[in-house]
Amino acid sequence: MSSEVEKVIIIGGACAGLTAAIYTSRARLNPLLFTGSMFGGQLMMTTDVENFPGFPEGIQGPELMERMRQQAERFGTRIVYEEVTRVDFSSRPFRVWAGEKEYLAHSVIIATGAKPRTLGLESEEKLLGKGVSYCAVCDGAFFKDADVVVVGGGDSAMEEALHLTQHARSVTVIHRRDKLRASKIMQERAFANPKISFVWDSVVEEILDVSKGRVTGVRVRNRKTGEEKEISCEGVFIAIGHEPNTEIFKGQVELDSRGYIKVRDFVKTSVEGVFAAGDVHDHRFRQAVTASAFGCMAALECERYLSEKGII
Ligand code: NAP
Numbered sequence: 001m002s003s004e005v006e007k008v009i010i011i012g013g014a015c016a017g018l019t020a021a022i023y024t025s026r027a028r029l030n031p032l033l034f035t036g037s038m039f040g041g042q043l044m045m046t047t048d049v050e051n052f053p054g055f056p057e058g059i060q061g062p063e064l065m066e067r068m069r070q071q072a073e074r075f076g077t078r079i080v081y082e083e084v085t086r087v088d089f090s091s092r093p094f095r096v097w098a099g100e101k102e103y104l105a106h107s108v109i110i111a112t113g114a115k116p117r118t119l120g121l122e123s124e125e126k127l128l129g130k131g132v133s134y135c136a137v138c139d140g141a142f143f144k145d146a147d148v149v150v151v152g153g154g155d156s157a158m159e160e161a162l163h164l165t166q167h168a169r170s171v172t173v174i175h176r177r178d179k180l181r182a183s184k185i186m187q188e189r190a191f192a193n194p195k196i197s198f199v200w201d202s203v204v205e206e207i208l209d210v211s212k213g214r215v216t217g218v219r220v221r222n223r224k225t226g227e228e229k230e231i232s233c234e235g236v237f238i239a240i241g242h243e244p245n246t247e248i249f250k251g252q253v254e255l256d257s258r259g260y261i262k263v264r265d266f267v268k269t270s271v272e273g274v275f276a277a278g279d280v281h282d283h284r285f286r287q288a289v290t291a292s293a294f295g296c297m298a299a300l301e302c303e304r305y306l307s308e309k310g311i312i
Contacts (some may be wrong), residue, residue, distance in 0.1 A: 003104075005093045005102060005104040005105065005106055006008075006029070006030075006032050006104065006105040006106070007024075007029045007030060007105070007106055007107065007110070007306060007311065007312060008024050008029050008031045008032070008105060008106070008107045008108070008302055008306070009031070009032050009033075009034070009094075009096050009103060009105040009107075009112060010024070010031050010032070010033040010034070010108075010109045011033075011034050011036070011084045011087075011096070011108065011109070011110050011112055012033075012034070012036060012041070012109075012110065012111030012112040012113060012245075012278070012280070013033055013034070013035030013036060013038075013039045013040065013041070013069075013079065013081075014039075014040055014041025014043060014065065014111065014113055014278070014291065015043065015065075015068065015219050015278060015288045015291035015292045015295065016040065016111035016113070016132070016278025016279070016280075016291040016292065016294050016295035017033055017035075017109070017111035017276040017277070017278070017288075017295060018033075018068035018069060018071075018072050018292075018295070019066070019068065019277075019291075019292040019293075019295030019296050019299070020030070020111060020277055020295035020296070020298050020299040020302075021033045021072035021077040021079075021295075021299075022068070022071050022072050022075065022077075022295075022299075023075045023295070023296050023299030023300065024077075024109075024299045024302060024303065025072060025075035025077045025261060026075045026077075027299070027303045028208075029302070029306065029312065030076060030078070030205070031077050031078070031304065032077075032078050032097055032103065032105075033072070033077055033078065033079050033080065034080050034081065034083070034084050034096075034098050034210065034294065035079060035080070035081050035243075036082075036083045036084065036112065037083050039065070039069075039081060040061070040062060040065035040066075040069075041065075041113045042061075042113065042114075042279075043061035043062070043064060043065050043288060044061060044062050044065060045061070045135040045137050045138050046060075046061030046137055047060055047061065047137050047163070048060065049061050049064055049288060051147070051287070051288075051289070052064060052288050052289055053289065058186070062302075065290070068292075070102050071258050074280075078148075080098065082098040082099045083098060083099075084096055084097065084098045084248065085097050085098065085248065086172075086248060087108070087248055087249065087252055088137060088252070089108070089253065089271045090177070090252075090272055091254045092106070093097045093105055093272070094106070094107070094108050094273070096108065096272065099195075101276060106273065106306060106309070107273045107274070107275070107302050107305055107306055107311075107312050108273070108274045108275070109274075109276075109277055109295075109298045109299065109302055110249065110253070110261065110274065110275065110276045110277070110280055111243075111276070111277045111278050111280060111291075111294075111295060111298070112245040112280050113244075113245055113278055113279045113280055114242035114243055114244045114245060114279040114280065114283075114286070115237075115242060115243055115245055116134040116238065116239070116241075116243075117240050117241045117242055117243050118134075118238065118307055119204060119238055119240065121204070121205075121206060121207060122210075123206050123207040123208070123210050124207055124236075124238070126210045127207050127210060127214065127215050127236075129226050130205060130214045130215060131157055131207075131214050131215025131234055131236060132215060132236050132238070133235065133236070133237050133238070134237070134238055134239070135237075136150075136159075136160040136161075136163045136164050136237050136239075139226055139235070139237075140163055140164050140166065140167045140168070140237075141167055142235070143164065143167050143168050143234060144167050144168075144233045144234060145167075145168070146162055146167075146168050146169060146233070146234040147168065147169055147170045147232065147233045147234060148167045148168045148170070148171055148172075148233050148234060148235035148236070148237060149172045149173075149174055149204075149218055149231060149233045149235070149236045149237070150164065150171060150172070150174070150237045150238075150239060151174050151175075151204055151236065151237070151238045151240055152173075152175065152238065152239040152240040152241070153173070153175035153176070153177060153179075153180045153181045153182060153238065154180075154181045154239070154240075154241060155181075155183055155186050155206045156239040156240040157173060157175070157181045157182065157240070157282060158173075158180070158182040158186035158187065158189065158190045158243070159186065159239075160237045160239045161173050161190055161193075161196050161237075162186075162189055162190060162193060162196070164235075164237065165193055165195040165196060165214070168195070168235070169195070170195055170197070171193075171195055171196045171197075172196075172197050172198070172199055172203050172231060172233065173190070173196060173197070173198045173199070174198075174199045174203075174218070174220055174231075175198065175199070175200060175201075175202070176201065176202065176203050176223060176281075177200070177201060178200045178201050187293045190261070199231070201222055201223050201224045202220040202221060202222050202223065203220065203223060204219070204220055204236075205219045205220060205228065206217050206219040207219075207236055210232065214234075215233065215234055215235060215236055216232060216233075216234070217230050217231055217232040217233055218230070218231050218233065218236060232299070237248075242279065242283075242286070243258075243259060244258070244259050244260045244261070244279065244280050244281070244283070245262060245280060246259050246260065246280060249261065252274075253269040253270050253271050253274055253276070254270035258283065259285050260280065260281050260282075260283050261267065261276040261281040262281070263276050263281045265301070266294065266297050266301075267294060267297045267298040267301050268301060272305070273305055273309075275298040275301055276294075277291070277294035277295045277297065277298035278290075278291035278294050278295060279291060281294075282294060
């Protein structure tokens, strides 16, 4: 166990966590940040980020994260590339376990983000990496001139579909309703792309073919007519939203029915001195820039808390 009590531990090394690190390190709180298994979070699976202010030509997701990391380290953030496996917020100082070690902290900023939601099919799990993917940017190039399917109707699904048209011969979007949830501009782009077609009101019942050990198609059911049909394809990209990474915080801070951390005053959790920033509580906006904004708010509130408690 480390006997030193950190002023602040930040859990999560993507937009929210790194922004919190930039602010808390500039406030001379000497933050200790754990990246978890995925430094940079979801932006590491993205190519062009066109809507992060300050980059009129766009910037690659991994490059943006690398720049945030450098900016955080410039002011003294200590970054540990380990996963936090357990926390105890029931007494003070707070306790945080990562790797073999236990760490103590006067305050904690949780910025663990969210991960892709799954369809929950056995065939999906068995064919993961054998044609089933949650990231077109990561795996799209494996599907050159292939027929692929995208499941979902939100911005992520449109983004995946549009990206896949760079590689695939055809992209079929399967959506469970007859209207997309995606923003107008993404809808327009998808509708205008001749490689993209839509199967409406339909859900994927099974991904084929587990017995062959690779994706050969999907069996879909029309929710209105009950009709079932098979669509042949070599790849299935699932883009149906995300789930918060809050497993280790169950019983430690209050969560809502979907597992997101409940906050008041933007970033305060049910435990005084523990703050939450980004997709781990924000299921509404989920943008890089909003995650960063929450990271900033958490850092400022954290500094205020430490000062009020006489710790700094
Ligand atoms: P989302 O907006 O929650 O959309 C999820 C989609 O998946 C919805 O169409 C939903 O259907 C469908 N879905 C959910 N569970 C399903 C299931 N079990 N089976 C079949 N379909 C299911 O999630 P998102 O697309 O990941 O976007 C999240 C946020 O990030 C949004 O605020 C979005 O604007 C933002 N985002 C923006 C961009 C961009 O601007 N370029 C890119 C990506 C994401 P229903 O519509 O029927 O609910």
